[in-house]
Structures are given as C-alpha cells and as structure tokens.
Amino acid sequence: MDFNKHLFLQLALILLLFQTFTLRAQDFMTNVHGRETFSLNGKWQYIIDPYETGFYDYRFKEKGEKDPGAYWNSGIPKDKTAMVEHGYDDQNTLMVPGDWNSQDDQFLYYEGTVWYKKSFDYQKKSPSNRVFVYFGAINYQAEVYLNGKKLGSHVGGFSPFQFEIAPSILKEKGNYLIVKVDNKRYKDAVPTVNTDWWNYGGITRDVMLIETPPIFVDDYFIHLDMPSSELQAVTKNAKVSGWVQLNGAKQGETITIKIPELKVKKEIKKTAALRTPFSMTLPKAELWSDTNPKRYEVVFSTANNEVRDQIGFRKIEVSGKDILLNGKPVFLRGICMHEEVPTEARRAHSQEDALQLLGWAQELNCNFVRLAHYPHNEQIIRTADSLGLLLWSEIPVYWTIDFENPAVLNKAKYQLREMIARDRNRSSIIIWSVGNETPVSPARTEFMISLVKEAKSLDATRLISAALEVHYNRDMNTIDDPLGAHTDIVSVNEYLGWYVGLPSYCRTAQWKTIYDKPLIISETGAGAKEGFHADSLTRWSEEYQEWFYQEQVDMMKRMPDNYTGFTPWILVDFRSPKRNNPIYQEGWNRKGLIGDDGKKKKAFYILEEYYEEIEKENKY
Ligand code: GCB
16 A cells, blocks of 8 residues: 555544544524524424334335435325325324323334424525524434425434524425434433333424524623632622624624623624633622522624523532532532423423422422433523522433443533533533433443543533432441542432331431532432322331431431532422332332322421421521
8 A cells, every 4th residue: 555545544534533533512502592583383293103114215225315205205295196105294293392202192102203294484584694493302313304305413312403404495485394203212322221211202392493694693601700708699890701602703703792780791802713702890790599599681792693691690619518609508408300290291391391390399498409310491490590499400321321332422422512501501500410320330430530521621610410329238328439539519319218128227327428528419219109198117108208208307417517418309200111010100200299190298398397497597
C-alpha cells in the first residue's frame, strides 16, 4: 500500500471513530413555550404495525422513499388500479400528547411499532422565516417524515427533539406528518429491558411547529454567580452570568438581555464561539427559594427575535455535611414520584396533571420531589419553579444497564445532555441524578463516574448524585458504594421492613457512612392496597404501611448527622407489569401514599406529621 493511501485510510478510520464516539449537542431550541408556535396536538390517525411492514420490504430491507407500500407515504391510492395495502382514517385515532396504552384496550400491553399521521395546513408569517417541527418526547424510537420525505430520527423516550423543515417540503395546504413510533425494549437501550414501571408508548408530549426568523435565539443560560457569604433574601448588586447561543448569526450580531422588572438591560456582541458569555449586575434581586419562589421575566433578543422566560435566581451548594440553599442549610423534605396520573393510569403531560401531582406533594409538607427515574415533562419542572418545590431530575440509567458497552454509555450521555439542556434555567432543579440502583462492579463504577464528570462539565451550578444500594447487615448498615466518592451528595435506597424483615427491624438498625458528605435516603417504602384494613402485621394493609412509616421515621431521627434529606417511595401507586399479586397489586406497584383512586392511605399522615415537625423545629 502506498503512503498516501495508508494515510487516507487512517484518516477515514479516525473520522469514523470520531463520529461514533463524539456526542452531538442537543437537537432542540430551549423554552419552546416562550416562542411563536403552532400546535400539532390533538387527534392523530394511526396504524398498528407489529411486523414493521410499513418500514421493511419482504426481504426485511428498509423500503425505498417513494415505495407506495411504505407507511410514511399517505396510503391514498393514485387511481382505481393501484394496489395499496395500508391507509390512515378517522376510525383509528389517538390523542397527542398521550401514551397509547391508556387510550384503547388493544394497546394496554403493546410494545412495538405504531405509525401516527397528522394532516395540517400552514401559512408562514414571512417567506424568509424558518420552520421547525418539535416533539416534547416520543417513547422510545421515532422516525419522522413530512410529505413523504424523511426529516430524521430520535432515540430516547423522555427528551425533546426537533427537525428543521426545508422550505421545499412544507406546503401551504395538505401537509401530512407521519411518525413511526417504536417502544420495544432492548438490552442495549437506556433504560434497558428490565424496569419497575410501565413501558408507556407513543407521542407522549406536545408536538408543535416553531417559526423563527433566519437568525434567532437558540439557547441560553443565566444563573446567580456570587459567593454565598454575600447573599441575602434580597441581595444588592447581585451578580448573574451565563451565555447566549444564536442560530444563523455571524460574529458581531447584537444580543440583548433584559430584566424589565429590575430595569436592567445588557447588550453584547456575538463572538466567534457558539456561545457568547455575559455577566451583569442586578441593583437588587429577591432570591428564589422553597419559601419564596420569586421569578423574574428575562428577555433574550436579537434584531428580529425575542424569547421570554420566567427565571428564579438562587444558589445551591454543599458545605461539609450540609446542603446550602442561598447560603443557608436546607433539609429536603421529599417524596419520589413517577410521571403518571394514577386515577387514569396514564402518563402525565399537562399543567393540570403537574398541579395535581405536585399539589399532593405540597399537602405532604414537602419542599422537595425526586422525579424518578427519567426526565419528566417540562410542565412539571416549570410548575415546581412556580410553587417553590426543589427537584431531583434523573436519567433512566436504571438497574442493569449494559455497563461494558461504550455505545450504551453514549446513549446515557446523550440523554444526560438533553435533560440538562432543556432544564438548565429552572431554579427548582437542584440535583442531577445519573442513575438508580446500579450494581457495584468496576465497569459500572467507571461508567457512572464518566456520567458524573459529564454532568459536572455540562452544569457546574448544580449538585450531582445517584441513588445507590445498601447491603444490609443486622449489626451495622454501612454506606460505602465507591461511586459515593464522586458525587456531591450520597443517596441510598433502603427497604428495611419491606424487602428485608419486618418494620421492627428498624428499631435496632445502625447506620454508618464512610463519606463526609450530605446523605439523602432516596427511597424507602412498603406496599398497601388503599381501603384494605387489617392489623399492622398483615402485609398489604394500610396498617402495615402505617407501621412501616412510623418505624422508618423513628429510625431517621437516629441517622448520622449528615442526614439532610428523605424521599420515600412513592407519592402515588403506579402501574408496573412486574407486580402480579392478583389480590393486592393487579399490575400496580402499591407503595404509594395515595392509591390509584386518588385517596390518601394512613401512612400519608405519618410522613406529613414528620415533615411538619421538621419544618416547625426549623432545625435548618
Ligand atoms: C426500588 C426502585 C424502584 C422500585 C422500588 C420498588 O428500589 O428504585 O424503581 O419501584 O424499589 O417498589 O421495589
């Protein structure tokens, strides 16, 4: 082989490896709700396609773009001689946003492909404007086509993505958007095949068109940037900093950042870099906190584009064994929750859903919610911002991910990027979690450390954690998972009195941690069927769960002094195909403090009282 050819091959190989192992930035603009949008929510027609006949030919090769048998084509016969074996019609429709499982019995357990179709007309406001189609989330894999042309694909069930629509594809009349949605589980996916929650499929979050001028504000980050020793509830000369990212702009373009309520305005010029940094001083700023969720309207603009957001300024950090919010120790009175409305057994997606779930958390006297086990929809985060609830947000690195596989690490990192990119301006989120109950091994710990580092490099203003496991020991439960050395907070799940022994075990249990850092008990819980009453030794009774909580709360009072937060499992019962007790579970995980009928169980009041005590004591 001659030298040039050799060099060429080496370069090609490097390029290939680069493409495979480097991560793209996230594929969506921030704060879509603060922009000019056109909703594509509502009824979509569908075809169920378990054999993926619409995608593959009979040799199982991807069909050609113009193949009339491909389901991304409308299925409308050209004339009476045409042989077409598929079609969309109004007899089969699904509501978007929404999981398919809860909309029709035939979908309850379905895992596979469904094709969705939405027809619409669209008139651009100006011919030079750009149009994007944006999806809040699709579980798990999506292939998107407009008017028979593929726009792109996305993998990952809980994050947004968008595609720009070329002007040649979008029409004023008769557009049809077709999406192939596949929620099959795979071993090398994130999450993997085994989870303790329902694999809700479908277009689960909002869909919209976003119209922008040629140059627009794509993304931004603004946060309080000063030492906590200088912070007061109302801080004079508050320093904030961050960056703005434009799309379509050249160096030198003017960017304006305004906070009208404070009469503050700053102009900066776009630099050659993707993100243009800025800092500014606010004459005075009321800080955001769990007791005063003050937000300011912040306006980011360029010549022809403006994006408005509601942003709270606050600081979160760790000092020794304490978590400090705006410089003061805070105890996290928390609860875990899934993104699910129990009374309708479906995924939550609306603001009403968010108010219902977070409202229950507030009735429990919580100031903190652990959003398990994947990024929840934006309404939940924004509602928490407005209510003053602190949040833990997590990626679905759950149980036995394939830790040896670099492609899986890449998928996890990608979801981490998307989670942080969507929500980095939300004051409610104080903790990014990189996973839940991952079993200790050298490969797993390396994998998880790499996620911790990635999270820190993406956002240095928040705390990083992961829910770890405990290895029970009657004499001493020691928290020593090696990952704890790398996270800002050590969090552990423990089920003493449910999976291990009876609640009375808590009385003698001793706890020790080798880490001199804040400690959160990120899960504990016991199952009870709402309305089933018996003596407290009877499993599944409300009385057993009540007793469990009494013993747990007493044990918490004896935790090491770095105990700074508690998020029991879980706010409400949730669906899980793993829970098959025919009398008490019937496909539901019953550890909720509220039943699937929305009624509170007895244990709810034990936790409520404990949190009231903590709040009153004002220990923190
Ligand atoms: C856990 C998991 C959670 C389960 C829960 C349970 O430790 O983190 O996802 O649902 O236990 O109910 O067993």
